[in-house]
Amino acid sequence: MTYRVCFVCTGNICRSPMAESVFRAHVARAGLDDRVEVDSAGTGGWHEGAGADPRTVAVLEDGGYDSNHTARQFRASWFSRLDLVIALDHGHLRELRRLAPTEEDARKVRLLRSYDPAAGDDLDVPDPYYGGIDGFEGCLEMVEAASTGLLAAVREHVEGRAA
Template sequence: MIYRVCFVCTGNICRSPMAESVFRARVVEAGLEDLVVADSAGTGGWHEGEPADPRTVSVLEEHGYGSEHTARRFQPSWFARLDLVIALDAGHLRALRRLAPTEADARKIRLLSSYDPAAGEDLDVPDPYYGGRDGFEECLEMVEAASTGLLAAVREELEGRAA
């Protein structure tokens, strides 16, 4: 059975496509591409149908990640097919919890940085959209740091299913 993860930010052009690309690469490195599927969406539809922000694309490509992406808006009906919904900040977490049709669906929502043991108390991945390139580099570092822990959690979940 496929394990499905969806990363969610505001417009689905910066943070969530970055997280999707990094996590997808971790999944492939782990040899789990037949078992784990990653995608992304935004809480709003402002950029639906657009590619990722050019700064996201350039930072991803410079660090060896794929960058093919088309923005879309998260739909409440998706909860039924998703195993894990990863919010990039507390605002997304609250928005997603409001969209969750059931308590079980709300329990599928987690903050990405909660998977980084070194993250500290502030678990928000800051939105780099209104800043310079440095913000996109910082975002990538935070996403990479959390992706290792996220992959370990997903692997544990898969092993639990197999048992």
């Protein structure tokens, strides 16, 4: 059975495609790519059909990650097929929990940085869209730092299902 994770930010052109690409690479390196599906979406549909922001693409490629992406909007109906919905900030967390059809679905929503013990109380990944490339680089650092803990949690679920 496939374990499905979806990363969600505002427009699905900066943070969530970055998190998707980084986490997909972690999943592949762990040998779990046949059991874990990774994708992303935005809370809004302004950029549907567009590629990732060029600064996201540049930072991902510099980091050795895949940058192929097409933006889309998250739909409440997706909760039934997802195991984990990862919000990039508290605003997304609130919006996704509001969209969740059931309490069980609302419990599937978590903040990405909650998987990074070094994050402390600062659990938002700031939106780099209105700034320069340094904001995108900082975003990548936060995503990479949280991906190790997220992978450990997902591995626990995947291996628990196989048992």
